[in-house]
Amino acid sequence: MLRARDENVRNNEESGQQSRALDLKMSEKSELVRRSECELARNRDMTACLYDFEAKNRATDDNLTGTRREQDDLRFATSSMQASNTDMRQEVDALQHHCNVLAGQNVELNTELERFVDTDEQIRQSLNRRDRVETLRHRTDQEMR
Numbered sequence: 437m438l439r440a441r442d443e444n445v446r447n448n449e450e451s452g453q454q455s456r457a458l459d460l461k462m463s464e465k466s467e468l469v470r471r472s473e474c475e476l477a478r479n480r481d482m483t484a485c486l487y488d489f490e491a492k493n494r495a496t497d498d499n500l501t502g503t504r505r506e507q508d509d510l511r512f513a514t515s516s517m518q519a520s521n522t523d524m525r526q527e528v529d530a531l532q533h534h535c536n537v538l539a540g541q542n543v544e545l546n547t548e549l550e551r552f553v554d555t556d557e558q559i560r561q562s563l564n565r566r567d568r569v570e571t572l573r574h575r576t577d578q579e580m581r
Contacts, residue, residue: 561567
């Protein structure tokens with residue numbers, strides 16, 4: 437009986453230890469479940485943040501791609517305009533040269549026209565018989581007086 441009592445006491449102590457161990461394990465389990473739930477919530481938050489960052493990254497990449505296209509288009513337009521500008525400058529230079537040539541021709545033509553006018557005036561004066569006759573008459577009248 438003593439033995440049974442000792443065994444019963446030992447079993448009760450062992451049962452108490454097992455209960456305390458079970459309670460400890462259950463509290464550890466509840467702590468682990470709580471941590472797991474916190475980690476799951478944190479993971480959901482981080483996943484949402486990750487999706488937001490990926491969406492922002494995609495939007496930024498799309499924006500960057502569009503900006504690069506615009507930049508390439510502007511480079512092409514700039515090079516086209518530079519080529520056109522160069523052509524226009526050459527055309528302006530050619531027109532300026534042509535204007536200079538025309539101005540030179542105009543000066544020469546004016547000079548030639550003045551010579552023609554002077555020559556025409558000299559010829560007209562020499563062919564103007566009425567004035568000659570008048571001049572001779574006038575001279576003759578003066579001499580006769």
